[in-house]
Amino acid sequence: MNLNRRHFLILLPAAAIAWKSVLAGTPEEAPNYNMTDHWWSMLIDIPKCIGCGNCVRACQTENDVPDGYFRTWVERYHVSDWEMKNPQDIMANPLTDPQVISPDGGKEGFPVASDTSGKYFFVPKMCNQCADSPCTQVCPVGATFITPDGVVMVDQKYCLGCAYCVQACPYGCRYIHPEKRVADKCTLCYHRITKGLTTACCEACPTGARQLADLKNTKDPIHEFLKTHSVQVLKPQMATGAKVFYNDLDGSVR
Amino acid sequence: MSVFKDAGHLFRFAGLFVLAFLVFLVVRHYVVPKSFGQYGHYRAAAIGEIASHPAKFAGHETCEACHSDVADKKSKGKHAHVNCEACHWALVQKLPTPEGPKPNLYERLLALIVPPAPPDPPLLRHAEDPTSVKPVLPDTTVLCARCHTASSAKPKGFPQVVPADHSNGMPCDSCHQPHNPGMNDSATDAPARQAGGTK
Numbered sequence: 001m002n003l004n005r006r007h008f009l010i011l012l013p014a015a016a017i018a019w020k021s022v023l024a025g026t027p028e029e030a031p032n033y034n035m036t037d038h039w040w041s042m043l044i045d046i047p048k049c050i051g052c053g054n055c056v057r058a059c060q061t062e063n064d065v066p067d068g069y070f071r072t073w074v075e076r077y078h079v080s081d082w083e084m085k086n087p088q089d090i091m092a093n094p095l096t097d098p099q100v101i102s103p104d105g106g107k108e109g110f111p112v113a114s115d116t117s118g119k120y121f122f123v124p125k126m127c128n129q130c131a132d133s134p135c136t137q138v139c140p141v142g143a144t145f146i147t148p149d150g151v152v153m154v155d156q157k158y159c160l161g162c163a164y165c166v167q168a169c170p171y172g173c174r175y176i177h178p179e180k181r182v183a184d185k186c187t188l189c190y191h192r193i194t195k196g197l198t199t200a201c202c203e204a205c206p207t208g209a210r211q212l213a214d215l216k217n218t219k220d221p222i223h224e225f226l227k228t229h230s231v232q233v234l235k236p237q238m239a240t241g242a243k244v245f246y247n248d249l250d251g252s253v254r
Numbered sequence: 255m256s257v258f259k260d261a262g263h264l265f266r267f268a269g270l271f272v273l274a275f276l277v278f279l280v281v282r283h284y285v286v287p288k289s290f291g292q293y294g295h296y297r298a299a300a301i302g303e304i305a306s307h308p309a310k311f312a313g314h315e316t317c318e319a320c321h322s323d324v325a326d327k328k329s330k331g332k333h334a335h336v337n338c339e340a341c342h343w344a345l346v347q348k349l350p351t352p353e354g355p356k357p358n359l360y361e362r363l364l365a366l367i368v369p370p371a372p373p374d375p376p377l378l379r380h381a382e383d384p385t386s387v388k389p390v391l392p393d394t395t396v397l398c399a400r401c402h403t404a405s406s407a408k409p410k411g412f413p414q415v416v417p418a419d420h421s422n423g424m425p426c427d428s429c430h431q432p433h434n435p436g437m438n439d440s441a442t443d444a445p446a447r448q449a450g451g452t453k
Contacts, residue, residue: 004265011276033305047409049409050401051407051408052401053400054340058339058344061310061343062309062310062344109400109403110405110407112403112405113406113407114406115406120407142294142295142296143296145296145300147301148293153304155296156300157303157361157371158287158296158300180371190304190305191304191305191306192309192311194305195305197309197311200310200311203313203337203339204337204340204343206335206337206340206401207335208335
C-alpha cells in the first residue's frame, strides 16, 4: 500500500466530516410541548385514599401492564396500638407490626377490616420519579434515563433486559416485562402529560388522593400545598431526590 | 527527505490504522442511533416514541364537551370531584394493527438481540365514534360497593355502609342517583322518589 503524507492529509478532513455526521442528531419531539418548561412530580394525599384500587386498574388499562405486575400498587398498613405507643422499640417484629397487605396490588380493593384497634391507612406506591435515580445510574447501555422534564423512563428498543435497574430501585418500582423481556416501569403517563392530560391513575382516582404536579409551574397548587402540609418522600435517607410527595405519611411506612 | 528513507513500513502501518478508524466511523454511524447523547447518555428519540403512545382515558374535559347536562348535575352533588372515567372507565376499542414501516439496519441488528415490541394497536374512541364504541351501564351493586363498603381501614369521614344491611341486596341506583347521590332535596331525579316516594 502506497499511502504518503499527502494522501494522509487528504483523509483527515474526510474523517472529520464523517465524525460530524455521527454527532448530529434529529430527535422527535411532541409539538406544542416544551420539555424545559416542566418538572413533573406527584402528590399523594394519604388521608384521602380509600383503597378502592381504581388507580391500579386504570394504570393497567392505560399502559397494558400484564397481570401480576404493577407500575403502581396500593398497600394497606395496620399499625397496632402497642406499636403506636412504642414506635422506637427495636424488639418489635417488623414482619408482623406494622402489618402490610397488598392483595394483587390492591387492584380489586382490600378485605373488610373488622379490627378497630390500632390504626389503618392506605399507601399508594409508584415510581418516585427520582431526580438522582439509582436505576438510571446502573444501566450499562443507556436504556433508562431522566428526561429534561424530570420523568424516569425506559427506552424499550435499547434495553437488554439485564435487570440491574430492577435491583437498583430502592422502591421496587421496576419489573421485567414477561413478554417484551425488557425493563418496564411507570412513565408518569408521559404520553398523556405531554398532551395536556393528567395521568390515568389521577384521572381514575375518585377522591383526588393522587394529583399530578408540575414543580416548574408557579401557578400549580403543589407549591401552596407543600408549604402548608406535613409532606414527606419515601426513604429520604437514600438521597434519591424522590419527587412523589406523600401528605401525612406515617413513620412506619418503609 | 532523508527522514522518510526506509520508513515505508511505518506508513503502511499508519495507513492500516487510518483505514480501521474509517471502518469504525462507518460502523458507528450505522449502529449508534442519531439522537444518542443529545440530552445525556441515552437515545433522545425514545422520549418522542414514548410520548406518541395513544391515550386511552380521554379525560373528563372530553366527556363534558358533549355530556354537559350530566356535568351540570354532577357538579351540584357530592360526586362533583369524581371524574367520569372513574366509574365509566376508558371507552376505547382496540383495532387490528396494520403493517408498520420496514425496519432499518440498526433495528434489524438490534432485533437479533432484543425482539422488537409490537406497535400500539390503533384505538377507536367513544369520543370520536359514539355509535361504534358504546358505554356499558355500570352495575351499581358492584361499582358503588368498591368505594363505599364499610371498613375500619377507610378514612373516618368517608361515607361508607355495610351493603347487606343498608340496601338488603337492592341495587344502589334504586334510591341514589349516581351522578348526584344525595338523598336530600337535590336528589329529585332518584327513580324511587319519582315512583311516589315520600318527601
